[in-house]
């Protein structure tokens with residue numbers, strides 16, 4: 201089993217930034233908890249792919265990007281959307297299928313698009329990777345100093361779209377980052393059942409792209425790897441492939457654990473929960489006295505307030521009219 205790496209502070213990081221990482225992960229976790237409670241009560245009808253356990257990957261990317269940089273996210277959308285600065289109110293409204301959501305309430309959790317913040321979402325497995333390449337190409341053609349990041353899961357690796365895009369990005373030296381969250385499962389299939397090569401970053405080396413495998417539960421490691429990749433892209437040195445190993449705690453879609461139904465070994469799930477990216481980082485920050493419990497409580501109060509405001513916004517928003525749906529189909 202993949203071992204968790206140690207937190208190592210790099211010289212370019214100050215305490216303010218290190219606390220920001222924590223606050224962002226906490227924010228994403230608390231939003232997920234609130235949504236999970238709604239889903240368990242059956243208040244929330246929209247299918248939701250939760251990211252419990254995958255907060256460090258989202259934040260490590262988001263903290264490296266500027267507003268005009270682009271991300272293309274997947275069905276597991278909430279964490280990267282929020283980490284890139286996506287509007288919480290619009291996200292909650294969308295997930296509840298309300299008119300003021302990111303896609304007018306007719307898309308749901310898998311359509312968290314926010315073009316004004318350069319956040320694009322595609323739930324077609326591997327489909328978003330070539331969209332990110334298109335965005336990267338447009339940055340190049342318009343001589344903009346921006347970067348496009350494609351988020352995808354290990355399940356996208358054996359899709360043709362990835363290979364085609366790797367070739368194109370390498371050939372054109374696109375300002376792009378291939379960011380694979382390898383959580384070792386695509387729905388209920390473990391990588392050992394679906395892939396000849398488990399270390400998926402090796403695939404990128406066939407295209408002569410720099411590729412790195414990192415501990416996706418270690419925020420400092422993710423931040424550092426993405427920083428290097430984004431700098432390469434901004435300096436016209438081309439694309440990088442990052443494989444961040446991690447684990448999703450809950451079932452593929454929905455608010456429950458799936459080891460109860462025998463879909464994954466309970467021991468494995470428990471092991472990964474003990475490597476919680478948020479709790480382990482919190483422990484590190486407390487030990488180094490970079491943060492204290494009083495500050496953590498303050499953050500929690502503030503985030504609770506934002507969550508409450510987002511739910512109120514969603515409550516006030518009407519459902520979209522049927523006509524709106526007819527416009528699309």
Ligand SMILES: Cc1ncc(C[n+]2csc(CCOP(=O)(O)OP(=O)(O)O)c2C)c(N)n1
Nearest residue numbers: 276323324325353354355356383385386387
């Ligand atoms: C082209 C395509 N095939 C199948 C699906 C159904 N589907 C949705 S998510 C998923 C698994 C994705 O696994 P992975 O890429 O590892 O992402 P994870 O859910 O682990 O985050 C599948 C097969 C789809 N959305 N698109």
Ligand SMILES: [Mg+2]
Nearest residue numbers: 353354385386
């Ligand atoms: Mg996966």
